Amino acid sequence: MPRPILATIHAAALKHNLSRARQAAPDTRVWAVVKANAYGHGIERVHEALRGADGFALLDLAEAERLRALDWRGPILLLEGVFEARDLELCSRLNLWHTVHCDEQIDWLAAHKTHQPHRVFLKLNSGMNRLGFRPGAFRAAWTRLNALPQVDEISLMTHFSDADGPRGVAHQVATFEAETADLPGERTLCNSAALLRYAQTPLQGGGAHTLAADWVREGIALYGSAPDHPTRTAADWDLRPTMTLSSRIIGVQQLQAGDTVGYGSSFVAEAPMRLGVVACGYADGYPRHAPTGTPVLVAGVRTRVIGRVSMDMITVDLAPLDAAGVTAGMGSEVVLWGVSAHGAALPVDEVARAAGTISYELLCAVAPRVPFHLAD
Numbered sequence: 549m550p551r552p553i554l555a556t557i558h559a560a561a562l563k564h565n566l567s568r569a570r571q572a573a574p575d576t577r578v579w580a581v582v583k584a585n586a587y588g589h590g591i592e593r594v595h596e597a598l599r600g601a602d603g604f605a606l607l608d609l610a611e612a613e614r615l616r617a618l619d620w621r622g623p624i625l626l627l628e629g630v631f632e633a634r635d636l637e638l639c640s641r642l643n644l645w646h647t648v649h650c651d652e653q654i655d656w657l658a659a660h661k662t663h664q665p666h667r668v669f670l671k672l673n674s675g676m677n678r679l680g681f682r683p684g685a686f687r688a689a690w691t692r693l694n695a696l697p698q699v700d701e702i703s704l705m706t707h708f709s710d711a712d713g714p715r716g717v718a719h720q721v722a723t724f725e726a727e728t729a730d731l732p733g734e735r736t737l738c739n740s741a742a743l744l745r746y747a748q749t750p751l752q753g754g755g756a757h758t759l760a761a762d763w764v765r766e767g768i769a770l771y772g773s774a775p776d777h778p779t780r781t782a783a784d785w786d787l788r789p790t791m792t793l794s795s796r797i798i799g800v801q802q803l804q805a806g807d808t809v810g811y812g813s814s815f816v817a818e819a820p821m822r823l824g825v826v827a828c829g830y831a832d833g834y835p836r837h838a839p840t841g842t843p844v845l846v847a848g849v850r851t852r853v854i855g856r857v858s859m860d861m862i863t864v865d866l867a868p869l870d871a872a873g874v875t876a877g878m879g880s881e882v883v884l885w886g887v888s889a890h891g892a893a894l895p896v897d898e899v900a901r902a903a904g905t906i907s908y909e910l911l912c913a914v915a916p917r918v919p920f921h922l923a924d
């Protein structure tokens with residue numbers, strides 16, 4: 549029998565979350581961001597549920613090839629553009645739209661031989677200081693691109709650093725507007741946080757009326773996580789969990805007061821208690837730094853991780869279940885995040901927060917040895 553750990557992908561929840569983007573920005577086209585193998589969910593598993601999107605955005609050319617192999621003929625956007633000149637051949641062959649964020653990418657385009665001009669997304673560095681042309685250099689890049697026969701349409705793009713936090717987006721929006729106001733072309737600014745929090749903010753210039761503009765690039769909210777957790781929860785945004793990581797109890801210990809648990813003896817029992825050993829560890833992608841107290845569901849009841857996470861196992865407190873009269877022991881269902889067969893839910897955001905990280909990292913980190921299952 550295989551180890552009982554399993555990652556279940558919920559297709560209906562993906563569809564529901566996509567419909568929430570439509571509600572937030574009804575007149576805007578939606579890129580489903582499926583980079584990092586669809587935030588760990590698997591491109592092949594999610595593409596059917598997300599076919600209602602207007603396009604897919606990602607950054608790995610091999611992932612773009614996989615999408616075309618799934619017979620997706622609609623738009624695909626490379627969020628980081630090409631990494632070297634010869635990548636442009638694949639863009640021509642597969643009709644990939646690509647971001648242009650630096651002069652080298654324009655040089656490569658200028659030297660590229662193609663019968664099919666490319667659609668490009670020119671990226672402004674409006675304050676994130678990762679990829680993109682700085683204000684002042686942006687217009688010259690646009691003029692260069694506009695003169696190339698290899699380019700047929702230039703769209704305008706920027707990315708927010710603080711859409712999920714108190715600083716917000718206004719300073720970057722002001723920079724974007726100042727740089728682009730009189731330029732033609734479609735616009736895309738919003739990630740999930742900006743979509744949910746600011747989509748209806750008025751935007752001047754270029755025919756785009758709100759911040760949602762022509763396209764939004766939605767990643768984490770599609771996967772059921774609140775981009776601004778803990779200020780808001782996934783339930784507040786009416787987002788549903790799209791991945792459940794579950795396992796089972798494979799051992800039980802009856803502890804006495806003073807007994808310690810696991811490597812480093814970091815947990816000491818204060819009173820007699822039962823402990824469950826779960827088939828899930830950091831080699832499955834569960835965060836090793838999740839401390840005692842990290843929430844977990846056993847038989848649908850919320851309890852906590854105790855002691856250190858080890859490679860293949862974690863230990864969980866069964867005392868709350870015993871106190872509530874819930875039967876739990878060998879074989880009981882354990883939900884590390886997601887939804888329980890008993891109906892309870894444990895948002896991945898809460899587990900991530902307890903472990904000092906973000907949902908993105910947990911979802912992307914589920915290890916190759918974990919079997920996946922696609923459910924409705």
Ligand SMILES: Cc1ncc(COP(=O)(O)O)c(C=O)c1O
Pocket residue numbers: 581627707738739740741765766767768769775
């Ligand atoms: C350029 C770009 N657009 C959109 C996204 C989607 O962001 P989120 O998952 O927060 O919606 C990302 C993700 O980091 C990104 O890098």
